[in-house]
Amino acid sequence: MSDFDxxxxxxxRQGRVEAALDALLxxxxxxxxxxxxxxxYSLLAGGKRVRPILCLAAAEACGGDEARAMPAACALELxxxxxxxxxxxxxMDDDDLRRGKPTNHTVYGEAQALLAGNGLFTxxxxxxxxxxxxxxxxxxxxxxxxHRMATAIGWRGxxxxxxxxxxxxxxxxxxxxxxxxCTHKTAVLIAASVACGAIVAGAPDERVEALDRYGRSIGLxxxxxDDVLNVEGDAAALGKGTGTDEAAGKTTFVxxxxxxxxxxxxxxxxxxxxxxxxxxxxxxxxxxxxxxxxVTRDR
Amino acid sequence: MSDFDxxxxxxxRQGRVEAALDALLxxxxxxxxxxxxxxxYSLLAGGKRVRPILCLAAAEACGGDEARAMPAACALELxxxxxxxxxxxxxMDDDDLRRGKPTNHTVYGEAQALLAGNGLFTxxxxxxxxxxxxxxxxxxxxxxxxHRMATAIGWRGxxxxxxxxxxxxxxxxxxxxxxxxCTHKTAVLIAASVACGAIVAGAPDERVEALDRYGRSIGLxxxxxDDVLNVEGDAAALGKGTGTDEAAGKTTFVxxxxxxxxxxxxxxxxxxxxxxxxxxxxxxxxxxxxxxxxVTRDR
Numbered sequence: 001m002s003d004f005d006x007x008x009x010x011x012x013r014q015g016r017v018e019a020a021l022d023a024l025l026x027x028x029x030x031x032x033x034x035x036x037x038x039x040x041y042s043l044l045a046g047g048k049r050v051r052p053i054l055c056l057a058a059a060e061a062c063g064g065d066e067a068r069a070m071p072a073a074c075a076l077e078l079x080x081x082x083x084x085x086x087x088x089x090x091x092m093d094d095d096d097l098r099r100g101k102p103t104n105h106t107v108y109g110e111a112q113a114l115l116a117g118n119g120l121f122t123x124x125x126x127x128x129x130x131x132x133x134x135x136x137x138x139x140x141x142x143x144x145x146x147h148r149m150a151t152a153i154g155w156r157g158x159x160x161x162x163x164x165x166x167x168x169x170x171x172x173x174x175x176x177x178x179x180x181x182c183t184h185k186t187a188v189l190i191a192a193s194v195a196c197g198a199i200v201a202g203a204p205d206e207r208v209e210a211l212d213r214y215g216r217s218i219g220l221x222x223x224x225x226d227d228v229l230n231v232e233g234d235a236a237a238l239g240k241g242t243g244t245d246e247a248a249g250k251t252t253f254v255x256x257x258x259x260x261x262x263x264x265x266x267x268x269x270x271x272x273x274x275x276x277x278x279x280x281x282x283x284x285x286x287x288x289x290x291x292x293x294x295v296t297r298d299r
Numbered sequence: 300m301s302d303f304d305x306x307x308x309x310x311x312r313q314g315r316v317e318a319a320l321d322a323l324l325x326x327x328x329x330x331x332x333x334x335x336x337x338x339x340y341s342l343l344a345g346g347k348r349v350r351p352i353l354c355l356a357a358a359e360a361c362g363g364d365e366a367r368a369m370p371a372a373c374a375l376e377l378x379x380x381x382x383x384x385x386x387x388x389x390x391m392d393d394d395d396l397r398r399g400k401p402t403n404h405t406v407y408g409e410a411q412a413l414l415a416g417n418g419l420f421t422x423x424x425x426x427x428x429x430x431x432x433x434x435x436x437x438x439x440x441x442x443x444x445x446h447r448m449a450t451a452i453g454w455r456g457x458x459x460x461x462x463x464x465x466x467x468x469x470x471x472x473x474x475x476x477x478x479x480x481c482t483h484k485t486a487v488l489i490a491a492s493v494a495c496g497a498i499v500a501g502a503p504d505e506r507v508e509a510l511d512r513y514g515r516s517i518g519l520x521x522x523x524x525d526d527v528l529n530v531e532g533d534a535a536a537l538g539k540g541t542g543t544d545e546a547a548g549k550t551t552f553v554x555x556x557x558x559x560x561x562x563x564x565x566x567x568x569x570x571x572x573x574x575x576x577x578x579x580x581x582x583x584x585x586x587x588x589x590x591x592x593x594v595t596r597d598r
Contacts, residue, residue: 029455031455031459031463031479032454032455032459032462032463034462034463034466035454035458035459035462035463036454039454086413086417089390089413090390091388091389091390091408091409091410091413092410092413109390110390111390111391111465112462112465114385114388114390114391114413115454115458115461115462115465118385118420118458119453119454119458119459120454121417121420122449122452122453122454122458123449123453123454125424125445125448125449126445126446126449126450126453128445129442129443129445129446129449130446132438132442133442133443133446138438139431139437139438139439139441139442140438142438142441142442142445143428143431143432143438143441143442144428144432146424146425146427146428146441146445147425147428147429147432149424150421150422150424150425150428151425153421154418154421154422154425155331155334155335155338155414155418155419155421155422156328156330156331159334159414159417159418159421160330160331160334160418162414163331163333163334163411163414164330164331164333164334166410166411166414167333180330
């Protein structure tokens with residue numbers, strides 16, 4: 001559907017996601033002022049809101065209601081924000097800047113930043129459970145969403161990926177290891193984002209699993225495209241320095257596949273993602289457009 | 300019931316909790332070996348297993364089945380273990396020893412220790428959701444347990460308590476502030492432990508709330524008794540140096556109440572905890588004995 005206007009779609013969803021995230025920590029807090037401020041600082045520091053938008057788009061693709069999927073969508077962004085705060089800590093990547101702003105620990109100190117991450121993470125589980133208790137989704141859907149999120153972000157998912165990524169830093173690793181790290185650090189949470197949207201929408205298992213496959217493919221494609229952009233991209237367009245992975249001692253998809261090989265692999269993953277959506281109708285057009293955008297973007 | 304043998308009761312429950320915790324991370328792990336080892340290192344490093352035992356005892360007091368409460372009990376210990384790993388990090392309390400063993404980050408490095416804490420924490424939510432999906436508890440009970448745990452450990456609970464505790468370090472704070480910090484850092488998770496045991500046992504709301512009150516009181520009493528022991532205790536019996544709080548610049552209940560005042564407050568809290576159990580029958584005897592033990596223990 002060449003008429004689909006992805007830019008307007010994204011701007012629109014970003015606005016609603018921002019408003020929902022803001023509302024989570026909107027109340028003044030007399031006791032935990034510093035913690036609340038530091039949580040808000042990172043959560044509301046911008047970003048493309050890819051995971052929540054994918055969650056909402058997946059719910060839509062399954063005929064579900066966007067408002068019902070919003071708490072799960074926010075939970076996924078809370079988890080993403082938590083991983084970024086912890087990733088930036090001195091004991092991890094030791095970054096001073098994130099999206100052009102000082103990182104959380106640079107502003108609030110390491111201890112408060114660690115706690116801000118933990119606070120955002122916990123809030124993710126809290127809001128999904130609360131929605132179920134209030135009758136906004138079934139408790140069965142909440143259990144499935146909670147389980148899917150926990151396994152995705154957990155020790156055999158994102159956290160595991162970060163662990164083996166640290167171990168691999170400065171080492172020569174093969175293509176399979178690069179893919180394992182990327183799958184766990186990035187793709188499983190993208191996959192959980194669309195799967196949770198489908199679960200909240202009451203989709204049957206085969207739809208949930210088709211979206212999981214779509215999510216894994218675009219999650220990998222996202223990183224492959226990033227690695228390609230990092231080599232060929234223009235520093236100004238990317239908004240960060242190029243060649244940063246090399247400096248950090250990280251092996252990229254370009255390292256193990258070469259530049260043409262990495263480009264081809266991104267295209268293959270796009271084809272696979274679109275194939276996973278074969279049985280979906282026009283309501284999945286935003287998901288298709290998002291997949292194409294991820295592979296063809298120039299920043 | 301003066302016949303109740305608390306020592307045997309505790310030894311028995313500790314054994315079953317240890318076995319259940321061990322089983323959570325028993326499988327060999329070909330990819331995430333370091334992370335799994337570091338998670339096991341801290342989770343299985345001993346400890347009294349107070350929170351899981353309280354959870355099991357609360358389920359029992361409400362006429363519930365111990366086996367059904369075991370995943371929630373383990374989840375509470377996973378959360379406790381996560382807070383200990385993070386508390387020991389250099390950016391927090393910077394401790395090298397925990398229960399006489401090198402702390403997690405001393406053995407595995409700060410980055411892996413951070414991730415081990417996060418992994419244990421996530422596993423807590425995963426196992427409760429899994430039990431519900433498998434039909435071991437109702438999905439409604441899982442949503443309530445998840446919500447209660449998340450709010451207890453979250454930014455207005457344990458994490459918030461840690462945040463204001465850090466801010467208060469080296470400051471002169473009043474009795475109310477000492478109590479606020481202790482309530483959040485310690486008592487809310489103890490309260491959640493017994494409340495979750497009651498929820499899993501299918502107890503009515505008034506029983507859940509009575510146990511919550513019991514838990515808050517013994518949680519505070521535990522810290523008050525600890526502060527008293529820290530002043531009057533014998534270093535050998537405690538297994539750690541005395542006067543450590545003073546050295547760390549932390550204001551204790553003894554500081555704000557005096558030694559006799561703190562002893563009286565512990566007794567008052569015990570009375571309150573036992574009063575909360577007034578409508579419970581003999582099945583709550585372990586909870587009563589645990590409350591008495593917390594206040595009268597000498598180590």
